[in-house]
Amino acid sequence: GESVGLHLPTLSVQEGDNSIINCAYSNSASDYFIWYKQESGKGPQFIIDIRSNMDKRQGQRVTVLLNKTVKHLSLQIAATQPGDSAVYFCAENRSHKLSFGAGTTVTVRA
Amino acid sequence: EPEVTQTPSHQVTQMGQEVILRCVPISNHLYFYWYRQILGQKVEFLVSFYNNEISEKSEIFDDQFSVERPDGSNFTLKIRSTKLEDSAMYFCASSEGSQGHSPLHFGNGTRLTVT
Numbered sequence: 001g002e003s004v005g006l007h008l009p010t011l012s013v014q015e016g017d018n019s020i021i022n023c024a025y026s027n028s029a030s031d032y033f034i035w036y037k038q039e040s041g042k043g044p045q046f047i048i049d050i051r052s053n054m055d056k057r058q059g060q061r062v063t064v065l066l067n068k069t070v071k072h073l074s075l076q077i078a079a080t081q082p083g084d085s086a087v088y089f090c091a092e093n094r095s096h097k098l099s100f101g102a103g104t105t106v107t108v109r110a
Numbered sequence: 111e112p113e114v115t116q117t118p119s120h121q122v123t124q125m126g127q128e129v130i131l132r133c134v135p136i137s138n139h140l141y142f143y144w145y146r147q148i149l150g151q152k153v154e155f156l157v158s159f160y161n162n163e164i165s166e167k168s169e170i171f172d173d174q175f176s177v178e179r180p181d182g183s184n185f186t187l188k189i190r191s192t193k194l195e196d197s198a199m200y201f202c203a204s205s206e207g208s209q210g211h212s213p214l215h216f217g218n219g220t221r222l223t224v225t
Contacts, residue, residue, distance in 0.1 A: 043218045044153060044214075049213050093210040096166055097166055
């Protein structure tokens with residue numbers, strides 16, 4: 001199954017399910033986007049990035065989708081594991097500075 | 111895997127005192143950054159540094175802040191006269207290319223508490 005959060009600050013997902021974390025960005029001129037994961041007491045950890053000339057990019061168990069028409073970015077995590085519990089931030093390159101979103105807290109239920 | 115290291119992990123200081131936060135970026139990276147995160151809030155950009163000078167800074171980065179790369183490995187953030195509202199996590203980051211083209215790699219931060 002899937003657990004989807006639509007611009008929600010929290011997402012609870014069953015272990016083994018797929019997760020989808022959504023992010024809306026504001027600047028149509030942004031050309032580079034990054035997803036970060038932040039665990040308690042640690043700095044943001046790079047997960048995956050995508051440039052505006054792409055719609056989709058896949059990594060290990062993660063996929064980022066970019067919809068420039070509606071200025072929407074999503075991160076899909078396949079087969080969510082307990083170690084995926086963290087706060088996930090999207091960041092956009094705006095005026096040569098990374099601007100971070102508010103973050104989605106993902107909690108994985110055993 | 112190379113990583114960005116920051117010291118100290120926690121710094122407590124009195125209002126009005128000067129603090130220096132230290133960072134060792136990843137060795138082959140050319141761009142360096144400071145960000146901060148007030149408890150429960152977004153990660154905010156402070157400053158970027160390239161070729162021994164500031165390339166971008168935010169409105170937060172006022173005259174009480176300064177950055178320096180004193181040698182080939184360290185990158186420091188100095189806050190001259192700390193205020194209560196400076197209490198936050200301060201993250202150093204580095205990247206191979208500029209922010210618009212390469213991912214930033216962050217350290218684990220320094221928690222600054224101003225009393």
